[in-house]
Amino acid sequence: MTPETASATSTAAAAFAAELERALAALDVERLGREYWEQDEFLFVPDFLSGAAVARLLADVERLEPGLNRNYIPRHKKGGSVSHFAIADGGPALLAFYRSDGFRRFLSGLVRAELQLCPDEDPHACALYFYTEAGDHMGHHYDTSYYRGARYTVLVGLVQDSSSRLLCRLHTRQEGRAPRDLAVATTPGSMVIFNGDKVYHGVSPSEAGDRRVVLTLEYVTSREMGRLKRAFSNLKDAFAYFGIRSLWQARGRRRATASSV
Numbered sequence: 001m002t003p004e005t006a007s008a009t010s011t012a013a014a015a016f017a018a019e020l021e022r023a024l025a026a027l028d029v030e031r032l033g034r035e036y037w038e039q040d041e042f043l044f045v046p047d048f049l050s051g052a053a054v055a056r057l058l059a060d061v062e063r064l065e066p067g068l069n070r071n072y073i074p075r076h077k078k079g080g081s082v083s084h085f086a087i088a089d090g091g092p093a094l095l096a097f098y099r100s101d102g103f104r105r106f107l108s109g110l111v112r113a114e115l116q117l118c119p120d121e122d123p124h125a126c127a128l129y130f131y132t133e134a135g136d137h138m139g140h141h142y143d144t145s146y147y148r149g150a151r152y153t154v155l156v157g158l159v160q161d162s163s164s165r166l167l168c169r170l171h172t173r174q175e176g177r178a179p180r181d182l183a184v185a186t187t188p189g190s191m192v193i194f195n196g197d198k199v200y201h202g203v204s205p206s207e208a209g210d211r212r213v214v215l216t217l218e219y220v221t222s223r224e225m226g227r228l229k230r231a232f233s234n235l236k237d238a239f240a241y242f243g244i245r246s247l248w249q250a251r252g253r254r255r256a257t258a259s260s261v
């Protein structure tokens, strides 16, 4: 990285961090906490980020989109993905969002657990999803944790020029409550937060000409993962999301982390 690029990168990260602080300060944390728990650990915040904050994230999207990995698993998913590794290299505002201590403090308070970042070698720690071709979609699933603890998902809407919706079924594992279905338009600046083990969710298919882009951030209560689960998780990420090269990139990042401690 040249000195000029490094300085542009840290400026972009700092500018976004300031926007994020303003957005966090404006939240009614108590009300949101009540809503989150009332909805069995699901929350939708329609206007979390300002237009200026979204614009900073979109500048990263524009830079990263040409390198996205497209994937198709019949009857399960079709779409484009950009991994944490690519974001770490070329998405300073996106990475600043994921790593923000203030945002993680807010989330930890909301979900009543001490949340941690996923390890550096996890390609899903923060990622972009693109639903930009006809039929792009995601089958219903839970964001089950392969880590030893719980896993929480944050989705941030960046582009929603699309008929495609985030489909969520709440209360699926809660005794005495009937399931409730939601179809969420993840409009720019909106945010969804949920416990991956509780919300059954998917994405409805896009039509020709549609464009929907979402940022996903993953937080965990433990960074420990068994070796077999790690191997399975890496393979799933490589085939279903980020491409085979993500396997080598993860290995490189594990080595880099090991040699830097």
Ligand SMILES: [Fe+2]
Binding pocket: 141, 142, 143, 201
């Ligand atoms: Fe998911």
